Amino acid sequence: MNVLLVGGGGREHAIAHKLSQSPSLDHLYVAPGNGGTARLPKCENVVIEAGQIDALVAFARKHIIDLTVVGPEAPLVAGIVDAFQAAGLRIFGPTRAAAQLEGSKAFSKQFMQRWNIPTGRAAIFDDFDAAMRYMRTLDQVPVVKASGLAAGKGVIVPSTIEAAANAVRAMLLDQRFGEAGATVLIEEKLRGPEVSVLAFCDGRRCTIMPTAQDHKRLLDGDRGPNTGGMGAFSPSALVTPELLQEIERTVLQPTLDGMAAEGVPYVGVLYAGLMLTAQGPRVLEFNCRLGDPETQVLLPLLESDLIELLNACIDGALDRVQPIWRKEAAVTVVMASEGYPDEYRSGLEIFGVDDAEATGCTVYHAGTRLKDGRLLTSGGRVLAVTATAPTVEQAAKRAYSGVQRIRFAGAQYRRDIGVALPPRTQTRPSRKPASRPRPTR
Ligand code: AMP
Ligand code: GLY
Numbered sequence: 001m002n003v004l005l006v007g008g009g010g011r012e013h014a015i016a017h018k019l020s021q022s023p024s025l026d027h028l029y030v031a032p033g034n035g036g037t038a039r040l041p042k043c044e045n046v047v048i049e050a051g052q053i054d055a056l057v058a059f060a061r062k063h064i065i066d067l068t069v070v071g072p073e074a075p076l077v078a079g080i081v082d083a084f085q086a087a088g089l090r091i092f093g094p095t096r097a098a099a100q101l102e103g104s105k106a107f108s109k110q111f112m113q114r115w116n117i118p119t120g121r122a123a124i125f126d127d128f129d130a131a132m133r134y135m136r137t138l139d140q141v142p143v144v145k146a147s148g149l150a151a152g153k154g155v156i157v158p159s160t161i162e163a164a165a166n167a168v169r170a171m172l173l174d175q176r177f178g179e180a181g182a183t184v185l186i187e188e189k190l191r192g193p194e195v196s197v198l199a200f201c202d203g204r205r206c207t208i209m210p211t212a213q214d215h216k217r218l219l220d221g222d223r224g225p226n227t228g229g230m231g232a233f234s235p236s237a238l239v240t241p242e243l244l245q246e247i248e249r250t251v252l253q254p255t256l257d258g259m260a261a262e263g264v265p266y267v268g269v270l271y272a273g274l275m276l277t278a279q280g281p282r283v284l285e286f287n288c289r290l291g292d293p294e295t296q297v298l299l300p301l302l303e304s305d306l307i308e309l310l311n312a313c314i315d316g317a318l319d320r321v322q323p324i325w326r327k328e329a330a331v332t333v334v335m336a337s338e339g340y341p342d343e344y345r346s347g348l349e350i351f352g353v354d355d356a357e358a359t360g361c362t363v364y365h366a367g368t369r370l371k372d373g374r375l376l377t378s379g380g381r382v383l384a385v386t387a388t389a390p391t392v393e394q395a396a397k398r399a400y401s402g403v404q405r406i407r408f409a410g411a412q413y414r415r416d417i418g419v420a421l422p423p424r425t426q427t428r429p430s431r432k433p434a435s436r437p438r439p440t441r
Contacts, residue, residue, distance in 0.1 A: 001026055001307065004060050005049050006080070007071025008032045010334070010366030011292035012382040015039055015071060015306075017362070018299045022307040029063065031056060036365025053080050057087050066090060069310060071290050076268070077103035077149060092310040094268040094288050097257060099265070102288040105154075106147040106183050112283060115258035117251055119283040122187035128172040134186060143187045146171050148180030152216075152228055157189065190323050192277040194284065196237045196294055197244070199252050199272075202318040203265035206252050209311075209324055210301055211236040211244065212287060212294040218341065220416045227341045228381055231317055231417030232298040233331045233392050238276055247274065249279050255286070281422055296364045296384040297330035318421045331395040331418040332386040333403050334366070338410025340380035345410070348377045352406040361402030377408055392418045 005016055011038040019028055019083050020040045030037040033045030048055045060068055067092040068084055070076055093099075094358070100107040112119045114295055125131035135142070144167040146154030154177055156167040164186075167239035171181030214232040218224035239247070251272055261265040271287035271294075290298070296427050299306070302323040309409035312321040337344035346367075351364050353375065364386060367379015383406065387398030396418030403413060 001066040002064060003307070004029045004046075004056070004063070004068040005030045005033075005037075006056060006068065006075060007069065008034045008037075008050065009071065009292055009379075010364045010381060011295040012071040012300070013037050013364040013366070014295045014299050014384075014386075015069060016043055016291070017364070018302065018306045020193040022305050024307050029065070031059070034365045034378070035370045037362070037364060037369035038370050044211065047128065050075050051078065052080065053083050056080065057083055057089065061082065061087065067307065067310065069093070069313075071292075073099070073102050073287060074149060076288050078273075081268075081292055089182045092268060095264070096268055097264045098268070099288040101255070101259075101270070101286040103149055104147055105145050105185050105285065108286050108337075109117050109185055109187075110263075111255075111258060115254050117254050117258075117283060117348050118280060120188040120190050122185045124182045124185055125314070126172065128169065130260050131172060131184060131186060132165065135161065135168070137167060138186075138341075141189060142184075143189050144168055144171070145187060146177040146181040147183035147185060148177075150177050150180040151225065153177075154180055157421070160304065188270045190275045190277050190282055190284070192282075193238055193240055194273045195274050195276060196232075196291055197239070197247050197272045197274060198251070198291065198294065198298065199248075199270050200313050200314045200318065200323070201256055201266050201268060201270050202313040203267045204256060204260060204316065205318045206248075206256055206270065207318055207321075207323055208244065208248060208252065208263045209298050211239040212291070212297055212422055213238075214291065214294055215414060215417055218412075218414075222415050225335070225341055229291075229293045230334045230336070230414045231332055231384075232291070232293045233329065233395070233418040234294070234301060235329060235392075237392070243276075243281070247272070250267050251281065251283055267316075292366075293332050293334055293381075293384050296332040300330050300362060300386055300388055301326045301328060319415045326388070327386045328390060329395045330386060330393040331386045331392060331399045332364070333399045333417045334381050335383045335385065335403060335406060335408075335411050335413045335414055336381050337367070337377055337379070338412060340412070344380050345377050346376070348409045350375045350377060350406065350408040353383070356385060356402035356403040359398070359402050359405065360387065361399060362404070363402065382408065382411070 031048040084091035212234040366381040389395040
């Protein structure tokens, strides 16, 4: 099989790494790929950006691609799956209409309200004055969200009502978030630890991956600014088997049922970002693809063939494959450029990746490129160093022994990935179905 993978970050290196182990793979093209995918066996980078949908369709036709896999959300939300399907090409991921679960937080919230999927109460506005009138009725400071894709920057968790009003003004009046902020959600602030539950979906059924937690803040102890993710671990000790069943029964399956009933069956990876509140799990957001850096801990635990699994999803035949996951833990530590998540320098030489891999770690490249045989930094997040072991604690130890062998000028990383932080609220792993969310406007 010839496979085309779209994207060029750490998630895509991890997907490429797993695809390259598939017995049915002949050749893998990655568009645009990075310095890590360039070095994988049977793998070749292609100079096409993930957003160039027409060029990707033309490439897939010309190179007789049997399967295309999409890493990032932007091309999915822009309709890459529809474009490939219209050209008669096989592709894994949700259609543009289905990808609205991530692409439009307004769509997603209203969908959850229609199908009683547990989520925070919210109201949706595109008119500033109406939003302000609503804000005055609240007795608690809300969370403000831009509805559209905002590269992880569209959620503001203010501490005062004035700051919340400023966030709404920045979105609706000052257009500081562009089109993404033309519609806003004003949402009830929830409390509790966060977990990610991802599932492969075939339009009707899903098969859940091991649970994961990511660390979004830049600094140890969950301090500092939000980032794309500084590390992740799997499994999450916060999710008991009973709680996972509850999440499947109250969140994932109703989402698949609802989407199918609305004529938009969901095929692809569905990622539920959940908060475990004292009242039970609540959906904070849906993503329409694998997480970054969650993929760097999840795919190393997948024993089964990924190509077979993706094909079963596309064929609506998940009942015929039972993916096998290693009963192990995995930790990934992101090494980032100095200055990230703001301005950073690129082109710095990276040393020690082979030494780190010699310790048993897998080093996934996020922002790297090869130039004249030298490996250089080329992004904010540069590498994700993953290790597996029987427990999260042991996996973290191994990952850090790999990290310590890698050097580039200004490298920054967190020292506490895989260390569960004390939950802000005691969670209750309940067996009861989560309560019906209160109706919203
Ligand atoms: P999202 O992109 O929707 O996952 O939001 C980004 C982050 O904002 C989440 O990981 C949470 O930490 C926080 N967040 C989102 N929604 C809420 C909420 N309703 N209450 C409290 N925190 C939230
Ligand atoms: N790790 C969060 C995300 O992929 O959106």
